[in-house]
Amino acid sequence: MAIRTILAPVAGTAIDERVMETAFRMAKRFDAHLEALFVAAEPQDAIPIVGEGMSGLIIEEMIRAAENETEKREVSGKASFEAAVKASGVETSDTPSRETKPTCAWRKDSGREDETVARRGRLFDLVVIGRDPKEASASLTFDAALMETGRPILVAPETAPATVGEKVMIAWNGGVEAARAVTSAMPLLRSAKEVTIVSIGDVPYGRACGKALAEQFRWHGVEARVVDNTETSNVANALISEAEKCAADTIVLGAYSHSRFKEMILGGVTQDMLAKCTLPLWIMH
Numbered sequence: 001m002a003i004r005t006i007l008a009p010v011a012g013t014a015i016d017e018r019v020m021e022t023a024f025r026m027a028k029r030f031d032a033h034l035e036a037l038f039v040a041a042e043p044q045d046a047i048p049i050v051g052e053g054m055s056g057l058i059i060e061e062m063i064r065a066a067e068n069e070t071e072k073r074e075v076s077g078k079a080s081f082e083a084a085v086k087a088s089g090v091e092t093s094d095t096p097s098r099e100t101k102p103t104c105a106w107r108k109d110s111g112r113e114d115e116t117v118a119r120r121g122r123l124f125d126l127v128v129i130g131r132d133p134k135e136a137s138a139s140l141t142f143d144a145a146l147m148e149t150g151r152p153i154l155v156a157p158e159t160a161p162a163t164v165g166e167k168v169m170i171a172w173n174g175g176v177e178a179a180r181a182v183t184s185a186m187p188l189l190r191s192a193k194e195v196t197i198v199s200i201g202d203v204p205y206g207r208a209c210g211k212a213l214a215e216q217f218r219w220h221g222v223e224a225r226v227v228d229n230t231e232t233s234n235v236a237n238a239l240i241s242e243a244e245k246c247a248a249d250t251i252v253l254g255a256y257s258h259s260r261f262k263e264m265i266l267g268g269v270t271q272d273m274l275a276k277c278t279l280p281l282w283i284m285h
Contacts, residue, residue, distance in 0.1 A: 001125065001183075001184065001186070001187065002030070002125070002187055003026070003030040003032050003125045003126050003187045003188075004030070004031075004032050004033065004125055005032060005033050005034075005035070005123070005124045005125050005126075006023055006026055006027055006030075006032050006033070006034045006035070006124060006125065006126045006127070006128060007034075007035050007037060007117075007120060007121050007123075007124040007126070007127045007128070008020065008023035008034060008035070008036050008037065008127070008128045008129070009036075009037050009038075009039070009113070009117050009127075009129055009141060009145070010036050010037065010038050010077035010078075010080060010081060011038070011039075011073060011077060011113065011141070012038070012072065012073025012074060012075070012076035012077040013073070013076070015130035015131070015156075016076070016077055016080035016081075016130070017080050017083075017084075018130055018156045018157070018158065018159070018160050019080075019128055019129065019130040019156045020036065020080050020081060020083070020084035021084060021156070021160045022128055022154065022156040022160055022164060022280060023036070023084075023128040023154075023156075024084050024085075024087075024088040024090060024102075024104070025088075025160075025164050026126065026128060026154065026164065026165075027088075027090060027102040027103075027104060028088060028090065028102045029164075029165060029191070030102075030187060031100045031101055031102050032102060032125070032126075033093070033096070033102070033103045033104065033105070034090070034102070034103070034104040034105075035104070035105050035106075035107050035120075035124070036077075036081040036104065036105070036106050036107065037107050037108075037109065037116070037117065037120060038073075038074055038077045038078070038106070038107070038108050038109075039108075039109050039110070039111060039112070039113040039116045039117070040070050040074060040108060040109070040110045041066070041070055041110075041111075041112070041113065042110060042111060042112075074108065078106060081104075081106055085104060088102075090102045090103065090104050091103050091104070092104055092105060092106075093105060113140070113141045114140040114141045114143070114144035115144070117129075117141050117144050117145055117149075118144040118145070118148035118149055121144075121145055121148075121149035121151055122149050122150055122151065124149075124151060125151065126151060126152055126153070126154060127145045127149055127151055127152070127153045127154070128153070128154045128156060129141070129142055129145050129153055129154075129155060129156065130155070130156045131155055131156075131274060146255060146283065146285055147285055151184075151284075152181065152184035152185065152282060152283065152284040153282075153283055153284070154280055154281070154282050155274070155280060155281040155282075155283065156280060157277070157278050157279060157280055157281075158278065159278065161249050161279065161280065162249070163249045164249055164250055164280050165188045165191065165192055165249065165250050166192060166193050166194070166249055166250075167192065167193060167194040167195075167196075167246065167247055167248045167249050167250070168185070168188060168189060168192045168194070168195050168196070168248060168249075168250050168251075168252060168282075169195075169196045169197075169198055169239075169242065169243050169246055169248035169250070169251050169252070170182060170185075170189075170195065170196070170197045170198065170213075170224075170251075170252045171198060171200075171239050171251060171252065171253045171254070171269075171273075172197050172198065172199050172203075172210050172213060173199060173200070173203060173204070173207070173254070174199075174203045174204060174207025174208050174209065175204075175207065175254055176254070177254025177255060177256065177284070177285060178253075178254035179254070180254060180284045180285075181252050181253055181254040181255070181282065181283060181284040182213070182252060182254075184282075184284050185252045185282050186220060186222075188250070188252075188282060189217070189220070189222050189224075189252075190220060190221060190222055192222075194225075194246070195217070195222055195223070195224040195225070196224065196225045196226075196227060196242075196246045196248065197210040197213055197214055197224050197225070197226045197227065198210070198227045198229060198239060198242045198243075199226075199227070199228050199229065200229050200231055200232065200235045200238045200239060200242075201229070201230065201231070201232040201235070210226040210227070210228065211226050213226075214226050225246075227242060227246075229242055234272075235269045235272070236269050236272030236273050236276055236277070237272075237276070239251070239253075239269075239273065239277075240273075240276060240277055243277075243279060248279060249279060249280070250279060250280045250281075250282060251273070251277065251279050251280070251281050251282065252282045252283075253269075253270070253273060253281055253282070253283045254283070254284065254285075255270045255283040255284060255285040256268070256270050256285055270283070
């Protein structure tokens with residue numbers, strides 16, 4: 001699969017800047033079309049449930065306040081988009097170009113942000129989205145992008161690194177989610193300067209090991225180094241440590257190998273990586 005279209009939701013928050021920087025970098029890397037999507041909440045969805053006895057005047061004021069807040073967020077989000085366009089030099093276009101080059105466009109939809117991102121995201125090859133490390137699992141839009149689009153997502157970290165996808169580390173456990181993530185990331189892996197496959201602990205019986213994956217990569221023209229780490233007490237910390245050792249700038253990770261509900265309640269590798277990792281995460285469920 002080639003990465004020809006990229007969706008990047010903007011919400012008029014401080015996260016937009018890092019999302020735009022990462023998304024435009026990917027658009028230029030793949031000569032892809034980038035759509036920055038702002039979703040304007042319907043006023044009735046942006047205010048608390050109307051209580052019995054609440055006057056019409058109060059309801060009108062609440063709706064007006066919600067509309068004003070949405071307008072402010074739109075102005076902020078579009079400013080981040082326009083600044084990124086200027087900094088990147090990427091041309092704006094609403095239609096495909098005959099030339100192979102990156103393009104971008106601004107789109108505004110109305111409705112619930114999580115539902116709109118899920119619906120729209122299924123049409124794109126990649127979704128670039130930001131996260132607050134302290135609230136990643138609580139974001140409905142983030143969850144919708146990861147769980148409901150069926151597409152890989154690139155999670156923009158709090159501080160955008162100097163490069164993305166030059167030195168890629170794959171977190172490999174031989175599972176279905178890891179396999180899906182690797183397949184979706186193949187365009188990134190083919191163009192990477194270095195690829196490292198890391199397995200933490202023993203790969204479960206019946207699953208392919210990292211060495212077997214590296215052998216298959218050669219059919220794609222990808223040379224990969226294999227690292228087997230025996231650490232088992234904290235998988236996320238071990239992965240982050242290995243990423244530092246190989247100077248990775250991006251990590252490919254299968255998301256929620258266990259039940260997502262179980263991970264949110266009891267903790268798990270995906271939750272830990274979202275909370276602790278400072279690198280871009282290419283993840284897929």
